[in-house]
Amino acid sequence: xxxxxxxxxxxxxxxxxxxxxxxxxxxxxxxxxxxxxxxxxxxxxxxxxxxxxxxxxxxxxxxxxxxxxxxxxxxxxxxxxxxxxxxxxxxxxxxxxxxxxxxxxxxxxxxxxxxxxxxxxxxxxxxxxxxxxxxxxxxxxxxxxxxxxxxxxxxxxxxxxxxxxxxxxxxxxxxxxxxxxxxxxxxxxxxxxxxxxxxxxxxxxxxxxxxxxxxxxxxxxxxxxxxxxxxxxxxxxxxxxxxxxxxxxxxxxxxxxxxxxxxxxxxx
Numbered sequence: 001x002x003x004x005x006x007x008x009x010x011x012x013x014x015x016x017x018x019x020x021x022x023x024x025x026x027x028x029x030x031x032x033x034x035x036x037x038x039x040x041x042x043x044x045x046x047x048x049x050x051x052x053x054x055x056x057x058x059x060x061x062x063x064x065x066x067x068x069x070x071x072x073x074x075x076x077x078x079x080x081x082x083x084x085x086x087x088x089x090x091x092x093x094x095x096x097x098x099x100x101x102x103x104x105x106x107x108x109x110x111x112x113x114x115x116x117x118x119x120x121x122x123x124x125x126x127x128x129x130x131x132x133x134x135x136x137x138x139x140x141x142x143x144x145x146x147x148x149x150x151x152x153x154x155x156x157x158x159x160x161x162x163x164x165x166x167x168x169x170x171x172x173x174x175x176x177x178x179x180x181x182x183x184x185x186x187x188x189x190x191x192x193x194x195x196x197x198x199x200x201x202x203x204x205x206x207x208x209x210x211x212x213x214x215x216x217x218x219x220x221x222x223x224x225x226x227x228x229x230x231x232x233x234x235x236x237x238x239x240x241x242x243x244x245x246x247x248x249x250x251x252x253x254x255x256x257x258x259x260x261x262x263x264x265x266x267x268x
Contacts, residue, residue: 006069006070009064010111013237015235015237016235016237017225017236018100018225019081020082021082021086021154022082022084022085028088028153029156033181033182034182036181036182037180037265038178038184038264039264040184040214040265044218045205048221049233052238062111066107089151089152092154092200093151095200096151097117100237100240104244107241113245113248114141115138115139116139118139119136120136120145120148122143123137126190130189134190136149146244147195149196150186152199154200158175161222162202184206187208187253188253188255193207193250193253194243194250196240203239204219210254210258215257
């Protein structure tokens, strides 16, 4: 007897959790953090999850089917688990592209938001000859970037976002400022207000604001890959969806805002 099927709509796919990575025993062992520290102001992104829940509940969601999966006691759905072994940053980036970029990108397409996840090289550079390559970008139909993102592997201690935020809460800002350095520099250089930093297992979402004319980085709570969306909780995909929509109409870093000659990053 054939297994029954379950139809999934956009809202269903965004609320799903992500499977655990299949991490190889032989894997990279060095930190990939650049020798750059963030020097601007830092504050929590107030009401981050509550605002997402409010936005999701009021959004006009398409009821068109976006996916069909097998259901029932004996159903085996290969996409529900990981069968790709990862051992370095490139492998982790690939799983992020598949598990987040592909699904959120499909949702944006179905909802006609005209935004696309992709490689930074596929977007218009901030100026001709810009030499750096952030790991991810969300771009609009003209090819202009809307936000940038950076990935690190989750098994290196120095990449632990949860630890960095805990230390920051205890008065030690060293780890967080080092983690933020590279992505903060990309935000300023590309003139983009929104960004994310992810290890797949842990992600923080970032927004530049001006506080009393001082350039300030707002950071979200750590959002975990296993988080599921509900009426009171947000999933990782829902957070990416929300950041993409925020960046659509509020894109620029604002290099001319605030006090002049501010430092945002510094070589470590």
